[in-house]
Amino acid sequence: MKKLLFGVLAVIFSLGLHAQTNEEQPEPEKKGYQFTMEKQIPVTSVKDQYRSGTCWSFSGLGFVEAEMLRQGKPEYDLSEAFIFRKCYEDKIVKYVRMHGSINFAGGGSFGDVFNTIDKYGIVPENVYDGLTYGDTSHVHGELDAILKAYAETIIKNPNKKLSTAWFSAYQSLLDGYLGEVPETFTYNGVEYTPASFGKSLGFNTADYVNLTSYTHHPFYEPFILEIPDNWAWGSSYNVPIDELIGIMNNAINNGYTVCWGADVSEKGFKWSKGVAVVPEEDRPDLDGLERDKWEKLSAREKNEMLYNMDNPVPEKEITQEMRQIAFDNYQTTDDHGMLICGLAKDQNGNPFYYVKNSWNTTDHIYDGFFYASESFVKYKTMNIVVHKDAIPKDIKKKLGIK
Numbered sequence: 001m002k003k004l005l006f007g008v009l010a011v012i013f014s015l016g017l018h019a020q021t022n023e024e025q026p027e028p029e030k031k032g033y034q035f036t037m038e039k040q041i042p043v044t045s046v047k048d049q050y051r052s053g054t055c056w057s058f059s060g061l062g063f064v065e066a067e068m069l070r071q072g073k074p075e076y077d078l079s080e081a082f083i084f085r086k087c088y089e090d091k092i093v094k095y096v097r098m099h100g101s102i103n104f105a106g107g108g109s110f111g112d113v114f115n116t117i118d119k120y121g122i123v124p125e126n127v128y129d130g131l132t133y134g135d136t137s138h139v140h141g142e143l144d145a146i147l148k149a150y151a152e153t154i155i156k157n158p159n160k161k162l163s164t165a166w167f168s169a170y171q172s173l174l175d176g177y178l179g180e181v182p183e184t185f186t187y188n189g190v191e192y193t194p195a196s197f198g199k200s201l202g203f204n205t206a207d208y209v210n211l212t213s214y215t216h217h218p219f220y221e222p223f224i225l226e227i228p229d230n231w232a233w234g235s236s237y238n239v240p241i242d243e244l245i246g247i248m249n250n251a252i253n254n255g256y257t258v259c260w261g262a263d264v265s266e267k268g269f270k271w272s273k274g275v276a277v278v279p280e281e282d283r284p285d286l287d288g289l290e291r292d293k294w295e296k297l298s299a300r301e302k303n304e305m306l307y308n309m310d311n312p313v314p315e316k317e318i319t320q321e322m323r324q325i326a327f328d329n330y331q332t333t334d335d336h337g338m339l340i341c342g343l344a345k346d347q348n349g350n351p352f353y354y355v356k357n358s359w360n361t362t363d364h365i366y367d368g369f370f371y372a373s374e375s376f377v378k379y380k381t382m383n384i385v386v387h388k389d390a391i392p393k394d395i396k397k398k399l400g401i402k
Contacts, residue, residue: 031310031311032273032275032309032310032311033273033274033275033309033312033346033347033371034346034347035344035345035346035352035371036344036345036346036347037342037343037344037354038342038343038344038345039252039253039342039343040341040342040354041066041070041252041255041256041257041341041342042066042069042070043062043065043066043069043257043339043341043356044062044065044066044069044075044076044077045077046356046357046358046359046361046367046368046369047062047077047080047358048137048138048358048359048360048361049080049138049358049359050137050138050139050360051137051138051139051140051141052084052106052138052139052140053105053106053107053140053144054080054084054106054107054108054138054140055336055337055338055358056107056108056109056110056112056113056229056261056337057080057083057084057087057108057112057113058080058337058358059110059259059260059337059338059339059356059358060083060110060112060113060114060259060337060385061078061079061080061083061113061122062339062356062358063110063113063257063259063339063385064078064113064117064201064203065077065078066257066339066341067203067256067257067387068201068202068203070255070256070257071202073201073202076124076201077124077125077126078122078123078124078125079122079123079124079125079127079128079129079130080125080130081128081129081130081131081138081178081179082116082120082122082123082128082130082181082194083112083113083116083117083122084106084108084130085128085130085174085178085181086116086119086120086181087108087112087116088147088174089170089171089174090232091104091108091231092104092147092150092151092154092167092170093167094231094232095151095155095231096151096154096155096162099155100151100152100155102231103228103229103231104147104148104151104231105144105148105228105229106140106144107228107229107334108229108231108232109229109230109231109232109234109261109334109337109383110210110259110261110337110383110385111210111230111232111234112232112234114205114208115205115232115234117198117203117205118205120194120195120198121193121194121195121196121197121198121199122194122197122198122201123181123182123185123192123194123197124185124187124197127182127185127187128178128179128181128182129179130177130178130179131178131179132176132177132178132179133176133177133178142177143177143178146173147170147173147174150169150170150173154166154170181194182194185197207387207388207389208385208386208387208388209237209385209386209387209388209391209399209401210234210235210236210237210383210384210385211236211237211238211239211244211247211383211384211385211386212225212236212237212238212239212244212381212382212383212384213238213239213240213241213243213244213320213323213381214238214323214324214327215320215321215324216324216328217238218238219238219239219240220237220238220239220398220399221237221238222235222236222237222238223235223236223238224236225382225383227333227334227382228334229334230334236383237399237401239395239398239399240320241318241320241323241378243395244381244384245374245377245378246392246395247384247386247390247391247392247395248340248353248377248384248386249343250390250391250392251386251387251390251391252340252341252342252343252353253343254390256386256387256389256390257339257340257341258339258340258341258384258385258386258390259337259339259340259384259385259386260337260338260339260340260353260355260377260381260384261334261336261337261338261381261382261383261384262335262336262338262372262376262377262380262381262382263331263332263333263334263335263336263380263382264276264335264336264380265333265335266278266376266380267307268307268376269376270307270309271357271359271364271370272365273309273365274364274365274366274369274370274371275309275352275370275371275372275373276355276370276371276372276373276376276380277309277313277315277372277373277375277376278315278316278318278373278375278376278379278380279307279313279314279315279316280313280314280315280316281313281314312346312347312348312350315350315373315375315376316375316379317375318375318378318379322379323378323379326379326380332379332380332382333382334382335382337358338355338356338357338358339355339356340353340354340355340356340372340377341354341355341356342354344371346371350373350374351373351374352371352372352373352374353371353372353373353374353377354369354371355369355370355371355372356368356369357369357370388401
């Protein structure tokens with residue numbers, strides 16, 4: 001009987017110990033960055049620019065669509081192709097007038113989106129998708145090469161004067177690749193022109209402000225940002241970087257998205273991991289034989305070791321001077337346009353921005369969005385666009401904006 005009692009007690013003790021052990025087992029540590037969203041602003045779905053240099057059109061219209069949502073208007077899917085088609089037209093006219101001495105390529109700026117809406121209007125995506133050349137996604141290699149070759153022929157002036165046909169022939173090239181722009185169309189049972197549809201949206205481009213932060217021009221004054229894709233010579237207000245960050249934070253916290261132009265060619269930008277950071281160390285702390293092995297690694301292998309992003313990394317403290325040096329030495333270039341639409345923190349409490357991109361969402365960790373650290377944004381921001389009411393009053397006063 002005693003043996004039976006001891007046996008029962010042993011089993012009960014064993015079960016209790018097993019349960020306690022299970023309860024005390026820590027969960028496996030998650031690898032990589034873990035984010036907690038602090039502020040998220042509604043935006044329209046991610047659209048894919050694919051193999052075209054038209055991020056500025058995608059992000060600029062994504063901004064317009066988000067602004068209309070903020071204003072309580074219906075959700076729209078606007079035509080990026082209409083914007084870059086009209087810019088191709090305006091761009092070659094300026095290129096010819098400047099005898100080929102400005103940039104002529106698929107790139108552009110946020111200002112081009114607003115200028116096009118003001119000048120020509122806009123149409124919905126289902127009215128003009130710009131896909132008439134046998135692809136279901138935007139592939140502009142052939143188009144850009146042909147347009148550039150045509151532009152070069154015109155400025156060489158082989159007839160010793162420009163013919164009356166050169167521009168209409170150029171438009172025919174655009175028609176062949178992108179389709180003819182409709183003079184009228186019907187949307188939700190109403191007939192529009194591109195201009196009347198643009199007005200119907202109630203989007204006032206005069207309410208939006210372009211800002212940047214560089215020391216080669218005075219602060220609190222506008223200047224023309226000297227980057228190749230600013231072919232239209234749009235100007236930006238210049239503010240110190242800490243104030244630019246303050247403007248962005250104020251905008252997002254008050255429900256405004258931010259059009260964001262930045263350089264994403266940095267090694268700390270990892271699209272596959274959905275994160276962009278500026279790691280503090282430029283290489284591992286190695287000695288002796290390890291250093292010899294390091295020097296023999298390929299650039300790709302070094303990159304993988306330094307920037308694998310399996311865990312959060314300490315980041316560099318970014319200064320105004322660092323920004324300027326990177327810009328002056330072509331280390332920060334007019335690389336990519338995106339839309340900032342939220343604020344988050346990683347597991348260590350570090351601030352990040354939630355960014356809508358215009359790349360393929362298939363199998364992407366955050367479905368076409370990613371997180372950029374405050375250090376990355378501080379270092380690699382080229383320029384931003386925000387609604388004027390998103391700018392703190394004291395900064396608006398310094399800029400003379402009402």
